[in-house]
Amino acid sequence: MFTDLIKDKKLFLDTNIFIYLLDETEIYFPQIRQLFKSIELGENKAITSVISPLEVLSTKKLITNAEKEAEYSNFFVNTENLSIMDVDYYTCNKAAEMRRLYGFRVSDAIQLASSIVHKCDLLITNDYKFKVQDKILTLGVADLPL
Numbered sequence: 814m815f816t817d818l819i820k821d822k823k824l825f826l827d828t829n830i831f832i833y834l835l836d837e838t839e840i841y842f843p844q845i846r847q848l849f850k851s852i853e854l855g856e857n858k859a860i861t862s863v864i865s866p867l868e869v870l871s872t873k874k875l876i877t878n879a880e881k882e883a884e885y886s887n888f889f890v891n892t893e894n895l896s897i898m899d900v901d902y903y904t905c906n907k908a909a910e911m912r913r914l915y916g917f918r919v920s921d922a923i924q925l926a927s928s929i930v931h932k933c934d935l936l937i938t939n940d941y942k943f944k945v946q947d948k949i950l951t952l953g954v955a956d957l958p959l
Contacts (some may be wrong), residue, residue, distance in 0.1 A: 819935070819957065823858050825836035825949070826895075827938030828865040830921075833954065835869065835885055838855050841939070841954045848937070848957060849912045852894045855886070860896045864905075864920050865889075887948035925949070 833841040834849055845925070852859045866889045875882040887896055889902045900908075900923055908927035911917055917925065928936045928949050936943060943951045 819848075820856055823932065824852070825858070825924070825933035825936045826859050826861045826865065826932070827924055827936065827940060827943070828861075828868040828936055829939045830954070831865055831869050831888075833863070833939075835888065842959045844954055849892075853892065855894055858894050858896070860898050860927070860933060861933050862898050862900060862923055864900075864923050864927075866897060870918065898927050900927070900929055911946070911948075914943040915942075938943075940950070 819901070826873045830845060830848070832838065833845045838845075848857075851857050851863075865938065869885055869889075870882065875885065889895070904926050906924065907930055908919070908922040911922040912919070915922075915925075921942070924938075925936070925943060925946060933949060936949045937954070937957070938951060939954050941953060
């Protein structure tokens with residue numbers, strides 16, 4: 814499905830990737846849907862930290878929509894080839910280093926640290942501030958080859 818840049822790579826997915834998929838954000842949905850097809854088919858393994866479900870499930874629109882909240886929660890639990898990584902002490906130390914080096918907010922530092930600690934090949938995000946670092950190759954949605 815994807816070119817060699819993506820295929821057979823271990824991917825770290827930032828929160829915004831899940832938001833684009835679950836909300837079917839028109840401008841990004843075709844590329845994100847293709848990405849998740851490759852993950853579900855086992856062409857890629859994907860991980861994210863517990864920060865992503867925390868951020869997605871805390872959106873205010875879910876306050877009055879229990880059905881949508883359950884759908885989102887089930888997505889994180891049941892998607893094949895997607896792992897949700899806890900934040901252990903080693904990841905916390907790496908996140909602290911990322912905050913010192915790059916000035917990231919705590920949640921972004923944890924995301925970056927998790928991608929490094931879990932030895933991902935690519936970090937996929939639309940948050941271009943991650944591109945200031947040189948620890949992991951970062952791709953935006955527009956960079957995804959289809």
